[in-house]
Amino acid sequence: MSKKLDNKFRKKGIIYKICAFFIKMSYKKTEYIGLENLPKEPSIIAGNHAQLHGPINAELYFPTKKLIWCDGPMMNRKEFPKYAYSNFFGGKPNIFQKMLSHMIAPIITNVFRHADALPVYRDMRIMKTYKSTTDVLEQGVNVVILPECPEEFNEITNKFNEYFVDVARFYYKHNAKELNFVPMYYSKELKKTLFGKPIKFDANAPIETERKRICEYLMGEITTLAKTLPPHKVIPFNNVPKKDYKMSK
Numbered sequence: 477m478s479k480k481l482d483n484k485f486r487k488k489g490i491i492y493k494i495c496a497f498f499i500k501m502s503y504k505k506t507e508y509i510g511l512e513n514l515p516k517e518p519s520i521i522a523g524n525h526a527q528l529h530g531p532i533n534a535e536l537y538f539p540t541k542k543l544i545w546c547d548g549p550m551m552n553r554k555e556f557p558k559y560a561y562s563n564f565f566g567g568k569p570n571i572f573q574k575m576l577s578h579m580i581a582p583i584i585t586n587v588f589r590h591a592d593a594l595p596v597y598r599d600m601r602i603m604k605t606y607k608s609t610t611d612v613l614e615q616g617v618n619v620v621i622l623p624e625c626p627e628e629f630n631e632i633t634n635k636f637n638e639y640f641v642d643v644a645r646f647y648y649k650h651n652a653k654e655l656n657f658v659p660m661y662y663s664k665e666l667k668k669t670l671f672g673k674p675i676k677f678d679a680n681a682p683i684e685t686e687r688k689r690i691c692e693y694l695m696g697e698i699t700t701l702a703k704t705l706p707p708h709k710v711i712p713f714n715n716v717p718k719k720d721y722k723m724s725k
Contacts, residue, residue, distance in 0.1 A: 523660030
């Protein structure tokens, strides 16, 4: 592992440590089930987002060394306020919310730069995301991706943004190795995280076919994992009132 990447795991920073201390007080450690399904080689772990709870759980308690895909503006002080307008305040913030976005930018971006986060870009910089992800995988580190989009798939998960699968094609071109994708389901209510059996990228198939095949498998397996648990409220990807949360069964 490179010194640069190793430092990312060791040097958390005082602001990160303070925030993590208080967050852990309300996020109890989860039980991990199905660890035998994690391949020995580095893989993509794809799971439900559960609003902000999924990333927080993965950051604090994931059982292996990992980096988590994170929107790039969360780690960029200049880009954060505009990102906050669109994602936290519905795109139409009032004056107070605009001021708040600028005020919290130094703290939020500092925390995310010290977290186990890998910046993701959704513009022409996407190739930078694929390259950095490949670099991490090459160094034996799993990458956690929570790829839900706003469109609902079923009561357990939303549909996946298929283009995260393209990292496997980039990885194959550089290593001639077919990447595994592992389904993961997290229930905050039950304090459990489940891993399903992996699916392997087929480098000989058209990428359009692989995007659809892998995403359909992952969404289906995440649904199956959720329904092996006792009935519980599912935290959706979309930010809706708790009274609108659906039951798993």
